[in-house]
Amino acid sequence: MSSLSRDDVAKLAALARIEMSEEELVSLSSQFGMILDAVARVQEVNLDGVVATSHPQPIQNVFREDQVRPSLTPEQALSGAPAQEEQRFRVPQILGEAE
Amino acid sequence: MINQTAAAMSEALVKGEVTSTQLTQAHLDRISDVDTSVKAFLHVDAEGALAQAARVDADRSSGKKLHPLAGIPLALKDVLTQDGIPTTAGSKILQGWKPQYDSTVVSKIKEAGIVILGKTNMDEFAMGSSTENSAYGPTFNPWDLSRTPGGSSGGSAAAVSAFEAPLAIGSDTGGSIRQPAALTGIVGVRPTYGAVSRYGLIAYSSSLDQAGPFGRTVLDTALLHDVMAGHDPKDATSINGKFPDVVSAAQKRDVKGLKIGVIKQLQGEGYQKGVQARFDESLQVLASLGAEIIEVDCPSFEYALAAYYLIAPSECSSNLARFDAMRYGLRVGDSDGASAEAVMSATRNAGFGHEVKRRIILGAYALSSGYYDAYYGSAQKIRTLIIQDYAKAFAQADVLVSPTAPTTAFKIGEKSNDPIAMYLGDVATIPVNLAGICGMSLPAGLADEDGLPVGFQIMAPAMCDDRLYNVGGALEAALASQWGGHLISKAPALGGSK
Numbered sequence: 001m002s003s004l005s006r007d008d009v010a011k012l013a014a015l016a017r018i019e020m021s022e023e024e025l026v027s028l029s030s031q032f033g034m035i036l037d038a039v040a041r042v043q044e045v046n047l048d049g050v051v052a053t054s055h056p057q058p059i060q061n062v063f064r065e066d067q068v069r070p071s072l073t074p075e076q077a078l079s080g081a082p083a084q085e086e087q088r089f090r091v092p093q094i095l096g097e098a099e
Numbered sequence: 100m101i102n103q104t105a106a107a108m109s110e111a112l113v114k115g116e117v118t119s120t121q122l123t124q125a126h127l128d129r130i131s132d133v134d135t136s137v138k139a140f141l142h143v144d145a146e147g148a149l150a151q152a153a154r155v156d157a158d159r160s161s162g163k164k165l166h167p168l169a170g171i172p173l174a175l176k177d178v179l180t181q182d183g184i185p186t187t188a189g190s191k192i193l194q195g196w197k198p199q200y201d202s203t204v205v206s207k208i209k210e211a212g213i214v215i216l217g218k219t220n221m222d223e224f225a226m227g228s229s230t231e232n233s234a235y236g237p238t239f240n241p242w243d244l245s246r247t248p249g250g251s252s253g254g255s256a257a258a259v260s261a262f263e264a265p266l267a268i269g270s271d272t273g274g275s276i277r278q279p280a281a282l283t284g285i286v287g288v289r290p291t292y293g294a295v296s297r298y299g300l301i302a303y304s305s306s307l308d309q310a311g312p313f314g315r316t317v318l319d320t321a322l323l324h325d326v327m328a329g330h331d332p333k334d335a336t337s338i339n340g341k342f343p344d345v346v347s348a349a350q351k352r353d354v355k356g357l358k359i360g361v362i363k364q365l366q367g368e369g370y371q372k373g374v375q376a377r378f379d380e381s382l383q384v385l386a387s388l389g390a391e392i393i394e395v396d397c398p399s400f401e402y403a404l405a406a407y408y409l410i411a412p413s414e415c416s417s418n419l420a421r422f423d424a425m426r427y428g429l430r431v432g433d434s435d436g437a438s439a440e441a442v443m444s445a446t447r448n449a450g451f452g453h454e455v456k457r458r459i460i461l462g463a464y465a466l467s468s469g470y471y472d473a474y475y476g477s478a479q480k481i482r483t484l485i486i487q488d489y490a491k492a493f494a495q496a497d498v499l500v501s502p503t504a505p506t507t508a509f510k511i512g513e514k515s516n517d518p519i520a521m522y523l524g525d526v527a528t529i530p531v532n533l534a535g536i537c538g539m540s541l542p543a544g545l546a547d548e549d550g551l552p553v554g555f556q557i558m559a560p561a562m563c564d565d566r567l568y569n570v571g572g573a574l575e576a577a578l579a580s581q582w583g584g585h586l587i588s589k590a591p592a593l594g595g596s597k
Contacts, residue, residue, distance in 0.1 A: 004464070012463045017423070018456055019444035030455060035461060038519055041405040042477040045484070047351060055306045055336075056292045056535020056561075063333040063502065068300060076199040076557035080427030091425050092439040 002036035004029055101125050102588075105265040109167045112159070119159075119170030123214050126172045130216065130263045133593045138238050139248075139258035141177050142185050143217035148172065155212045158389035166470040168322055169212030174264035176255045177218040178225055179310065180181040180299040181205045183213075183422045183440040189223040189233040189251075192422050192450025194427045200588075202299020204268060204310050211326045216264055219254030224419065225275055225303045225451045226525045227251050232454045239511070241284060242551055242590055246508040249279035249293065249524075254314070255514075256283040259313045261593060264324050272304050273407055274528025275538035276311045280501035281554020284586050286320045286571070287313045290596045291339035291561045292535035296331035306416040307407075307532040315587045317541060317572040321349035350567035352573040359570070360496030364400040367529045370383045371506045373546025377553040381543045385578045386495045395492040395499060399484035400530050403492050405483070407529045408522055409478035411466045414461035416462030419455070422447060437556070453580065457518070486534045491562050498570050500528045503554030524537075531558055539567040541575055542586035552586060 013020045017047045020028070074087050083090040100108070125558040127145050137426035155170040174183065178188050180198035182205075187193045201209065205212040208215065222232035230238040230253025236295065238253040241261035248257040252269025256279035256544060259267045271289035280287025280435040289311045300310055312327060314320035324345045329435045331337040361382065366375060386392050425439070432445035451459070465474035492499055504524055514521040531538040538557060543555035558559055559566040579585050 001515045009460060011466075012460045013456075014444075015442065016463050017420075017447055018451065019441075019448045019457065020456070021448075024453070024456070028460060031457070032461075034519060035408070035457075036464075038522070039405045039408050039461075039465075039474065039478075041402055041596050042409065042481050043473060045399070045402060045477075045481065047477055047480040050480040051481050052476060053482040054479055055484070056533070057127060057336065057422070058316050059336065062332075064332065072199055079199055080196050081579070082430030083433065089426050092433055092442045094439040 002033050002040060004032040004036065101129050101262045103265070104316050105168065105322060106316070108171055108246040108265060112170045118215060119155045120149060123148050123152040123172050123216070126216055126264055126384040130520060133261055135264060136239060136244055136593065137241055137257050137261045138236065138262070139174065139219050139263055140217045141187060141220050141254065142234055144184055144215065146186070148214050148216050149291065151214045155214070158212070164325070166211040169215060171266060172216045172264050172491070173208060174213050174217065174255050174258040174267040175205070176221055176267070176269045178221060178270050178301045179204055179268065180341050181215065181218070184218065186218065187235070189221040189235065190450065190452070190455070192427065192446070196427055200299065200420065203296035203333060205299065207221045207326055207329070208417070219258055219267065222251035224301065224415070225251040225270055225272055225454050226415070226454050226458055228274070228521055229280060229509070229514065230254060231511065232452055234396070234452055237397040237511055240508045241593060242284060242290055246510055247282070249282035249504070249508065251275040253279050255313050255550055256280055256285060256287065259283070259285050260590060263317065264318060268310060268327070269460030270300060270308060270310045271308045271532065272411060273532050274525045276313065277528050277533035277538055277554065277556060278504045279489055280540040282508040282552065285312065285313055285315050286317055286539065286541045288324055288539045288564070289531060289537060290324060290328055290564055290569060291338070291537040292564070293327045293336050294336040294342065294564065296337050298331055298333040302418040304411040305418060306414060307411060316585060317568055317575045318349045321345040321568045327441060332487055338562065339442055343562060343565035345565050345568045346566035349572045351569050352576055354573045355383055357390045357498070357570065358496040359385055359390045359392050360492050360499045361392060362400065362499055362501050363394055363396050364398065364490070365501035369479060369505050369526070369548060370502055370563060371548070371550045374502045374504070374506060374553050377543040377546065380554060381555045381574055381578070382500070383490070385574055386575055387582065388577060391426065393496060396494055397465065397488040397492055397530070399481060399488045402481045403485055403530045403533060404522060404526050406481035407525070407533060408461070408476040409474050410482065410533070410590070412458040412462035413465050413475050414462070416459045416466065419459055422450065437459045469481060475524060483531050485530050489534045489536060498566050499558040503527060503557045506547055507546050507551035507553060527556060537563050537564045537567060539571050540558050541571045544578070545589070
């Protein structure tokens with residue numbers, strides 16, 4: 001039986017930038033063993049020499065000429081912004097303490 | 100009028116027996132009548148729909164050449180962007196967001212003159228099989244309002260089944276069109292991966308996602324499929340090739356001499372008795388029409404569900420990183436001095452529902468160093484084996500078939516606390532997505548034990564979508580003559596007049 005502790009879930013949640021409640025961390029960790037057991041079935045098959053498929057089609061880079069084309073106006077681009085200032089997205093502090 | 104097929108509505112429009120404005124208003128009235136109990140729609144755009152209908156009516160009276168579906172109303176899954184119309188993907192994190200552009204699918208349906216009635220409910224970010232994971236509450240199955248319509252495109256399927264729209268668009272990552280079509284007694288198709296542009300389709304799992312059509316008949320579904328498919332330079336995975344003629348195929352209905360392969364692994368144990376019985380009967384019908392029924396072996400399908408629940412969460416954990424509270428959508432905790440990281444984490448906690456968080460965490464785990472090879476890497480190799488199984492099976496048969504879902508519609512709440520039981524509902528649909536091929540679900544009758552619709556699934560190789568419509572059309576016509584009409588005519592009336 002696989003398992004993932006409350007602390008393991010907390011670490012993954014932090015990496016995924018989700019600030020989970022204690023209750024949710026505990027409930028997720030209690031379900032995880034069961035889910036991991038179910039998905040771990042992929043390890044039952046002998047996969048030696050099998051090539052991995054990341055995509056159903058052969059993917060190639062698609063190139064085009066770099067041309068100027070009409071696009072969103074600044075007003076349109078900012079229309080969904082939670083906060084804006086001087087025609088820019090206003091974001092919370094991203095560097096250390098404000099000077 | 101609203102209980103007609105889209106093809107019949109189209110004919111009536113052409114003959115001038117009805118206007119698109121009247122047709123659109125009749126569907127808006129139906130939505131007002133029944134959607135308080137079905138809850139298929141998250142947003143109804145009455146004004147925009149009537150404006151588009153008026154434009155089509157004006158074009159028609161001025162003698163302009165129109166697409167056969169011009170003036171026909173449609174319900175759109177809330178996972179596709181529509182310029183200026185709220186688009187949430189069933190999530191709180193996008194509440195109130197109005198995209199500034201049309202997805203390619205929406206551009207194409209607008210160009211054809213199709214009337215978009217509104218946006219339909221779905222499992223949040225298409226993660227679910229019952230539409231119960233919507234942040235805006237569940238959708239109810241028109242056949243039995245105590246049951247789910249399936250998911251994740253449950254709102255679109257319910258809208259068509261409840262005669263709120265003759266056509267709808269959904270998206271199918273692991274069965275999200277075919278399974279709700281099965282559970283609501285209608286037709287749904289997941290086209291070949293790359294046949295329909297993903298530009299403007301909010302991403303869940305990019306290597307599996309594909310938008311597709313719903314209709315009450317195979318021909319109606321083909322007419323919409325034809326509008327949606329085609330190459331799009333805005334989607335690098337869009338196929339640039341010749342697309343099969345699905346509309347002619349839906350009218351061809353000739354299975355004489357065709358080989359139909361029954362997948363050994365997708366029937367029997369785990370499938371509800373009434374589901375298996377209707378499936379077996381449909382096979383007999385196809386045999387009586389001249390098809391040869393054979394059995395094919397796809398041993399790797401046993402691991403498809405496990406592979407899917409590693410690949411899809413892995414891709415989603417990456418795709419959903421874009422919801423970072425910076426450029427659009429919800430922002431929580433942006434008080435003085437709060438760091439961007441704290442705001443991001445608080446927003447994603449408040450904005451994502453439980454199932455979405457579960458999949459993001461599972462994906463982050465499957466992709467983490469030390470576990471990557473054992474989980475994500477193994478799943479990708481299983482994917483190769485599934486593609487090989489299909490290749491062998493399609494070397495023996497023209498199309499493959501199975502029941503669409505192991506059970507009929509389940510009760511609201513029945514599986515919501517048991518993720519594994521919920522995931523098992525996708526066991527027969529997932530292999531198609533992993534291989535990037537196409538699949539259809541069409542009604543096979545009602546299960547004896549509960550009187551609920553059963554879906555029959557047809558699968559065909561990539562870019563052979565026409566085979567789905569030929570075989571589906573033939574089976575549908577034979578069953579309809581047995582039943583004295585399409586299955587949907589047996590659906591309960593619901594409030595209001597049909």
